[in-house]
Amino acid sequence: MPEKKVMIIGASGHGKVIADIIHQSGDQVMGFLDDDPTKKEIHQIPVLGKIEDIQKYKDDFCFIIGIGDNQIRKKIAESNPALNYYTAIHPTAIIGEGVRIGNGTAVMAGVVINADANIGEHCIINTSAVIEHECVIGGYTHVSPQACLCGNVHVGEECHIGAGTTIINNKNIVNNIIIGAESVVIRDINESGTYAGIPIRRIG
Template identity: 75%
Template sequence: MKKPMPEKKVMIIGASGHGKVIADIIHQSGDQVMGFLDDDPTKKEIHQIPVLGKIKDIQKYKDDFYFIIGIGDNQIRKKIAENNPALNYYTAIHPTAVIGEGVHIGNGTAVMAGVVINVDTDIGEHCIINTSAVVEHDVTIQSLTHISPNTTICGSVKIGKSCHVGAGSTVINNIYIYDDVILGAGSTTINNLIQPGIYIGIPSRRIK
């Protein structure tokens, strides 16, 4: 009989909507949220979980807890991660997510409820794979990218760093998407996107 794994104690950086969802995933995974860190002085607790300080207080807790950045904005998440590379980062995977064989998910990434990630996919650090997204086989998603709810990423797609794929978007198979690309909600991408920028529509096109 296997011994139960000891629960992990986690501090969430960011006490807004995304942070609340992360807290729920941690609880449903059998681990414990010890508190939030947030720079908004009006926030004292979230669902009876205390806000224990500001983001600069990370160093006070760094030896005691795992951390996850519960902030949806890619650039803010990037700044915090770059300023704190040595933390023990927690990877949050909702129990209802379907994770295929050979999938790698990087430290600090959050995988929400109802997500499907199929075989041999590689997801980087501090990514967000949001509610009911489908990420098909042999996909690469680099660090700090946000895949929004109800998005479909088809097989063998490669997505760069710090991208944001809007809600309900579709990326067809074998597409390459460069770093810092923003895909508008409901867009469909059928060609490689080799420049950073904002892309919208069906098929997606770059706008100034």
């Protein structure tokens, strides 16, 4: 396949990781767009303008939103639905049979996504996370490093699953949930809010 040329929206830490994935996948990062005027270059890759400058480049490049905040990612994506979005999958990720990964999603190093899982658009599946068979993850959700979703877990949109969290099999989680790091989910979560603990309890 020909090399893809990619523009990254967001020139912060998450954007740096995305750039590394793109390079290791054999594609080319053409530049970043970021609203911070002090950012001129990231790892010798130029910052070519502000986010509003997307329209200048939309016909020439693929795009990926390299911003960790779920709501900001969603706002940018919904404001620019016609862009050619790039899906970044690190070469060390293990992707099972029948897995579906939405446009604009980033899958980091060491991730395992097993058979027939379905990952939505503009998600972050962070370093060494495990998504087991037949899990469904809604758009704009962030699964943090080393989180483990056991089989047939359903997670809604705009959720944040904290680092090292375990969700046992066959659990359902509604939209707009935050789960703190190292938590254990042993029941469905039916109400939006913030949860943490072993087992989890609502804290906000």
